[in-house]
Amino acid sequence: MTRVHDMGGRFGDGPVDPTDRAYPPRAEPWQTRALTLTLAAGATGLWNIDMSRRAREAVDPKDYARFSYYEKWLAGMADLLVETGAVSREELASAGEGLSQCDELDPKALRAEAVPGVLARGGPADRDSAVMPVFSPGDAVMTLRPAANRLVDGGHTRLPAYAAGARGRVLRCHGAHVLPDSNAHGLGEAPEPLYAVAFAASELWAAPEHPRDEVVLDLWQSYLCPA
Incomplete structure (x- = not known):
């Protein structure tokens, strides 16, 4: 049985709108903050892009079906923050109440002025490998x-x-x-x-x-x- 995110060829989910953008317009302030938090949290190096995809896929199917695009991002990030020990479930539940504000940012923190460069570079996944190709074009x-x-x-x-x-x-x-x-x-x-x-x-x-x-x-x- 496929997971809820693996929708290709599945019936009953309605038509695909080809005019949709890959990243939905961020019409509300919280959506921009969701993107900001995702970038900032990812910059800590506590997880990689494949781990973040895995976390979003692991959102409870009932929540995944009802969450919007950026709500899925936030749900996956919240799970990763707890999984990696960055915050506790209690700290998340408290919505930040009682947490002290740091005077200085961690050296790994993503500064605002660095964001354009980070986005422009992306995250190349090509690597050297000892595994040799076994297939050729046309196979x-x-x-x-x-x-x-x-x-x-x-x-x-x-x-x-x-x-x-x-x-x-x-x-x-x-x-x-x-x-x-x-x-x-x-x-x-x-x-x-x-x-x-x-x-x-x-x-x-x-x-x-x-x-x-x-x-x-x-x-x-x-x-x-x-x-």
Whole structure:
């Protein structure tokens, strides 16, 4: 059974609006503060981007379904703050009452003037790796089934459920990149080859509107086997 966030190909969630932006407009002050808190907390180095994705996916399904975009961010961050020991559940519940204000920021704190540069640099995930590519452009491959983390039972993975067990062809190798399945659980970056793989729409969907369309997914080598 797929998790609540893995919505690709699922019925009953309504139409996708192609005019939606990747990051919803921050129309209310609290939404801007949610983004600010996420950046500031991430700058502490207590977790990585894959851990933050894992935390958002782990939000209770009932809450995940009713929370807005930035509410999901805040819920995941709150869980990570407790998980890493940065704050206690009691401190979160107190809404900051009784907490003293520091006169000086921690040296790792993200200053306002540094934010544009941090956002511009992003977080590159390409790495050197001893794991050699085993597939080449044009190779036929199959994705593993089910779409599951093979390192941690029930853990984070970037293989979408709708593509599990599907046949595709390799378009290119992007080089070695951090493996989310490992990095999301503090097991190390474990970089391995990452491929762009093309799947026919008819391979993924029962009744595609345009069967000859293709879906291209970036997939790690451990998600694939020869077709």
